[in-house]
Every structure is written in structure tokens, then in C-alpha cells.
Amino acid sequence: MTGFVQTQSIDARTAPLAARRSLFRVLFGDVLSTVSTLVILFAVIALAPKLVSWGLLNGIWAGEGTQCTGAGACWAFLRAKYPFILFGIYPPGQYWRPIGLIVIFIGLTLYSLPPKNWKTSTLWAWVIGTVVALALMAGGVLGLEAVPTDSWGGLPVTLILTVLSLGLGFPLAIALALGRQSDLKTVKYICVAVIEGIRGLPLLSLLFIVSILLPLMLPDGLKIDKLLRALVAMTVFSAAYLAEVLRGGLQGLHNGQGEAADALSLSWWSKTRLIILPQAISKVIPPLTNTVVVMVKNTSLVLIVGLYDLLSAGRAALADPAWPAPFAETYGFIALIYFIICFSITRYTHWIERQNLFGVNR
């Protein structure tokens, strides 16, 4: 008798599929599911006819403000006002310029999504694209009519504030996060003070400080543009929050990585640049996108410092006495735009989480 020795390896088998639950069992599997299904079903049955008759059957699709007096939705208002809501008080003959900015920003974003495009050239594309987009909005060059920032409004302002506050806030956040980990006590405490100071303030009060206190404290004659001031507040705010997310990545990194780099006698800068940051950042991409979603929505707060972002432009449109102020339709339209932006970002996060980045398995 010879002993039995397996000479060939056995192919790995796929895990058994989780038992598929039928739709019926998902909806009515236990008491809790049954109750919640019934409650939702009841709500839909109760609300749907009203929504349909308000929005579709009785909706006013075209016409003047005087026709919007019935029980239906006043879609004609949105039809008349959507350019104003999207572009604010930007001169109407020049709408192609804010449209250009939107196209540039969306195009760059789409191009930057797949990890294979995360290269230095992409960053330069962003720098150049942003400068071109802002020059397009501001004018005064290449024969474009100059448009002061006081006349910028709507979606472009929302996008500018989001992109620039995150774009400028991210390098600042890296500096703050690294500073917080520093062995130099002074650097460390300054960074902790900045991060905690800003995180301890609501964004609203930061915006008030830059829009009301800052101009009073500046020397006479020095005036900073209102949009730039709001951007400064939003940048430091996003930097503080991004820094805390990055700190999570830095702390989650195994000590061995840094020690191995030290053993190879890499300088601190090379170690941080080549070993620490890439791994730390790739660990925290999902929470970073979460901060992005929060910042997109935070831009609507600039309403209180007198900037015409998407939301304030909508409110200004509502104040027109020629229309019966259809709040629900307007806020619904604006909410839809925010939803499209934010939902796309979260879908992207889901997708990126499933990618195997830098050999890090999640």
C-alpha cells in the first residue's frame, strides 16, 4: 500500500451563491418588512394621484404668470425663468460663456474619473481648464466683454465654489494633516489649532467673518472681491475637513511602511511623497468623496453673503411680481440639479471602491 498523495492541485471553487430571496419574501418576509411595505404602499397610493393631478393633469406648461392661478403646478414659470435660475444676472447675450465653464468643468471631471487618467498631465489640464473657464466668465481678454463677479450667478458660481474650494483646499489639507503628525511640537500645535479652530466654527459664521469683519479690518483702499472672500472661507473650511479625513489615512498606514523607507535612507520628503501619501490617500478615497458631496451642498450657504448661487438665483426669480411665486416647482428644480450632481458622485464612489487601487484590497 502506498500512501495517497494528491499530485495535482484542485482548482479553486467559486463561493456558493447566496440564496436568492424571492421578491415576495423581501417585501413580506417578516412582520417588520410587511408593516413597512404596507406603510410605503399606502403612502404611494395616497400621494400619487395628487402628485399626478398637480404636476401633470392640471400643470400649466406654457403661458404667462396670470394663467398660473389654478391648482396645478406652474411649469411655465420654470420655462420662462430657467436661464435666470441657471445663470443668475449674467448678461443674457453672453450665456455661452457660463455654458462654456460648465462644459469645461464637467468634461474635466468625466475625464478624471477612471484611475488610469490619474496622471500629472490631468492635473495640468485642470489648472489650464480652470484658468480658461474663469477667464471666459470674467472676460476683458481677447475682445470678450468684461463681466464683473457681481454679475456672476447660478450654476457656474456653485461649480466654481465647489471646484476651487476643493482644489485649493486639498494641498492645504495635506500640509495640515502632515503637520498634525509632525514631531516638531510647534508645527504640530499650530496645525491642530487651525484644524480644530475651523472645525469648531459653523461655515455660516466663517462666511460672515470674511464678508463683514474682514473688509473692516483691511487697510483703506484694499478691497477683495466678494466671490473671492467667500471662496477663501470655503477653502479653509474644506481644508480642515479634508485634513481630518487624510489623518485617518495616515494613521491607518502600517508603521512598517515608514520604517522601511527610513531603512532605505530615503529623505523625509521622498518618504512622504513616494511611500506615505500615496497609500494614505488611496485608503481614504471613499470618505474624501463624501466630503466632496458635503461641500457641493455647502455652496448654497453663500446665499447669506449676497452671492447669486443656484439657490439664491432661484429665490430671486421667485420674487418677480409677474408670477404667483411657485415655490415647490422652483425648489424642486434646484433640488433635482443638486441631486444629479451629488448622486453621480456617490455612484462614482461605489464604483471606485470596487476597483483594486494600488494593490490595496478593500
Add this chain to the structure above:
Amino acid sequence: MRLISRQNDLMGRRGLVIIGFAAALSGALAACSPAPKPASNAAPAGKAGSTLATVQKHGYVSCGASQANAGFSLPDDKGYWRGLDIDMCRAVAAAVLGDQDKARFVPLTGQQRLTALQTGEIDLLPRTTTWTMARDANGVNFTFPNYYDYTGFMVRASTGATKPADIKGASVCVQTGSITEVIFADVSWRQKLDLKPVIFDNVSATRQAFFSGRCDALITDASSLYSVRATQSKNPDDYVIFAANDEANPLTPAVRHGDDQWFDIVKWVFQAQITAEYLGITSANVDEMLKSEDPAIRRLLGVEAGYGKALGLREDWAYQIIKQVGNYGEVYDRNVGKDSKLKIERGLNRLQRDGGLMVPLPFS
């Protein structure tokens, strides 16, 4: 491992690039404010450093506006600013620069407006700002009230009420934390009306409550009541508005302390508009009026020279205001009065001759 190090190298270069990116963008945005244009008309130059000189150098007057206030300052569908306060600014632009469109409007919140004026972000603040002692003493000069507001009640026309005494015991929708809340309490106590407040914490909730029948009356500034009635009622004729008391609320354009010449200019720009109405000069007949023999008209329109120079302006400054913007009556009717959606009665804003508070000063 090799893969990782290549990727890491990319990330490392990225670190440097990011910092450059930050610097480039800050520069780009700072450069975005367009350069001031040279003054394009030949008015006498103001003293260096004065508001007039700054305005002439920039080529535009910078004014504070609200974010959205129908009838007073509101951009229309084309983004063109319209309203009573806007026309105040356009009149200054017409007088100083000869073109009513050489005016720029900075949307400001209630908290920002005085700071913006004091720091020089704007040259003039015509933004439904009540002339109060504290504000006057603390850094701004009020010119002439360009609109007298008052606190009013709005009730359903079917009740037949036309004065506060008619709504004894009524429930009234009030917005909490507003000056109106104080006035409401005073009115109720002083006239023994026994009114019952129904308090809400924001404007739209207050209005919704009134229109849905939650209360018998709505109390707030009369100008807002007219605007609400025009925009949010199904049929404006179903509602009436009347004064809650006999106090007026003077909404007054303001300028900075410390520039008497600019203060004078803004005061007389407004005076020119009410004087024009007093003399019967309108944007339609101003060219005819240039031939008038009436010395008062000749002085106002600059046919008789000297009055423009006294202010540091061109002699046709008042002509330009009336030609381009119109007299006060025209401005009123177009923005808030009978030709607008708001249809606010002239009331206190009539000329003194007609029983209002607008007093034309001697133009000589």
C-alpha cells in the same frame, strides 16, 4: 512592487504639482476682477481721492442692492436690475457720468449693507434702509428718504374692514423677531384691539398661514404686503391693505461719512427728481422744456449755467436724470405705483403740494 513604485512616483510629482496648482489658481482668480475703464465723458474732474473722482475713474457708480425685493431692487429675466432704489442709483449715474447704465449693483444682505458702504465697496446704498439715529451717528450720512413705508394690515376684502378698529379681536399672523412684532403689540394695546398674535418664525410660513386662512389678518411693512398680494394671492382684489398706525418708516439712500461733495450730489439728484415732478417736467417733455421761459425750469435743466458747476457736475446733469430716468412720479409709478404689478398708492410719497411728505427744496 514595481507597479506600486511607479504609481507612487506619479503621486509624488503630483504633490509638487498640486502646490503649483494652488498658487496658479489664486493668481488667476485675483486677476479676474476686470480692470477699471477710463472715464468716458468730459465732466469736471473731482478732487483726487474723493468719491466723485473714484466714480469718474472707474466709469461707473457702484450701488448696494437687495438680493430680491420686488419694486425696489430685483433683476428681471434678462438680468437687468429694476426698481425704485435701482433708479435712484441710475439717476446718480446719469447725473455724474451722463449714462444711467453706468451703474453697477452689488447684491447685499441686510447685515452686509452698512459695512459695504463704510469700506468703500459701494458708493451709494439705496437699499430700503430705514433712517435711524444709531445708523446716522455710526458712519453713514442719510440723504433724503426716497420712499416712506409704514406698517400695514392685510385682510380679506369680504370682511369689509378698512381700518384697525374694524378688526377688533382678530387673529393676526406675525413674524417673530421682527420690528413688526413690537409694533403689533403697541397697536393692539394702544387702540385696545385685543388682537391675537399667531406667531411664525419665517416670512414664507407667515404668508402661507394667512392665505390658507389660519389668521384673519397679516401684519408687516406695507410695501411687502403689496408685493405679497401681487405675487401670492389667487386674486389680488380679494384683499385690502390699510395702515396699522400713523408712523412712517423713511427708507433712505445713504453715503459714507467724510465726503460732503458726494453727499450733496446724491441729495440733489433726488431733489432734481421731485423738483422736476413739481415743475411738471417728465422724460417725455424735457426736450420741450429746454425752451421754457420759466426761470425755475431754466435753472434746473442747466439752461442757466452755474448750478451744475456748484456740485462739481456738468450743467446738463439734471436734464440727463430726467431724460433717462424720469422724474420721481414716473419712477414711482413705473416701479411700485399704478403702472407696476404692486400698485401701491402714492400716499405719503406724494409731493408736499399734493399732501405727501416729498418736499422740493428751493432750487436756486
